[in-house]
Every structure is written in structure tokens, then in C-alpha cells.
Amino acid sequence: MKRILLMGNPNVGKSVFFNRLTGVNVITSNYAGTTVDYTKGYMCLEGEDVELVDVPGTFSLEAKDKAEEVAVKMLDEYNDSVVICVLDASKIERGLYLALEIIEKGHPVVIALNMWDDTMVKNIEVDVAKLASILGVPAVSTVAITGEGLKELVSSIGDASSATIEDIIGRVS
Amino acid sequence: MEKKLSEMDFDEEGTVKEIAEDFRVQIAGMGIRKGKKVKMTTRQPMNGPVVIEIGSANTSVGYALADKVIVDVGD
Secondary structure (H helix, E strand, O other): OEEEEEEEOOOOOHHHHHHHHHOOOOOOOOOOOOOOOOEEEEEEEOOEEEEEEEOOOOOOOOOOOHHHHHHHHHHHHOOOOEEEEEEEHHHHHHHHHHHHHHHHOOOOEEEEEEOHHHHHHOOOOOOHHHHHHHHOOOEEEOEOOOOEOHHHHHHHHOOOEOOOHHHHHHHHO | OEEEHHHOOOOOEEEEEEEOHHHHHHHHOOOOOOOOEEEEEEEOOOOOOEEEEEOOEEEEEOHHHHOOEEEEOOO
């Protein structure tokens, strides 16, 4: 069965996505580190059953605690799975660090720029199309709690692609 | 002037100048890297954690870690 991993920094909304996509009700809260172990669920994607894994939040792939260890181990274990990399769009710099590390590992990635409503409140502008073209992977703006952008995110899973860091560096400079 | 992150005054701003080798990788993912602008928001008493604003995000770092980050705070 195809497997999709939900990854990102702590407290960016991975579990909200998980609940919305699978219908499984895992606990979500506005605290970093709500998810310390992973949860599996199933969803239907283009007529095919796929497994969705809610991975604990991590800042980087160099694990500092138990929850992060779980995250890193999962990524290594499921090395052929697509990764939905959830970023807090208002703290994009920090999320991109992890996103680039995941891309570097060679996984096909889709970027979800979550908490998009927050960027408007905080007056932060993010050029989603440009980000996608620089990274060479699909990027979608989302508001997980209201479901905004969820459809676009799901339909972009099929377009998930892997990129190389060298290419990304080439496109930045 | 250079200061440790743990010695900064409230609301004082500066630029990260140096991070102790053994912590560098560990905190890079939290957005704390050389050359980044940082502002100290809160510091807890008795060598408690230091809350900083970096890259539009609030992050709290343990005292032991904040003690190993050197910040250039201007003059």
C-alpha cells in the first residue's frame, strides 16, 4: 500500500490535516509536542487506499528528543513514501529548514503552507508559485482548521516530486 | 558589543555571531543560525529558559544553550 507521511515542525497543524483526511480523531492542541508517537490512518486517493501517517513534529532530522527520534526513524524506514511537509506559513524560514532536509533525503515532497490566514493577519506575503518553482516540488497554501486548500493539497499529492539540493541552489542564485 | 544570549536585556536586539560547535546543528532547525537577527523577549529567573524572537517566530531556549550563543548587540 502506498504510504504518505505528514511531517513538519511542532505545532503547525499536522494532526488537523490527519483528522481531516482520514476521519480518525487524534488529539490536537495549540501546544508544541502534542503528538509524541505516530498515528496511522487510511484515506482514499484516486480510487486507491493509501496509508497516512501522522508523524511527531520535529525541527530537524538530527533528533534531540524521543518524539524527534520517532520522526527521523519513520522517514528512514518508509524511504519510498511521499511526504506532505507542513509548514507554518508565518514562520516559513524555520519550516523550510526541515523541508530541505527531507528533500535532501530524496523523498517525493508536497509543501503545505498552512495557517495561511495567519499570514494575512501578520501581513506576511509568500509567493507560493515562486517557492514551488524554486524547490521543484508542488506547494499549496492551506488553512487546515477550516479546510481551505485541502482539495488542492490532496490533488497535488500525485504530482509530488523529488528534487536535488544542487538544482535548488542553482535556481536560487 | 558582544553578549551571551543569556545575558541580553529585555527587548534587546542583536545579531547572532557565534554558536558553540556542539550546539550548532542542534539549534539550526529552530532558526538560530549565524548572522540572524534576534530579540530577547523574556528571561525566566534562576537560570530558566530564555524566550527569543527570531525569523518572525518565538522560540524558547534552555539556559545552558542560551549561554553558548554569542550575540553582537551593537554599542
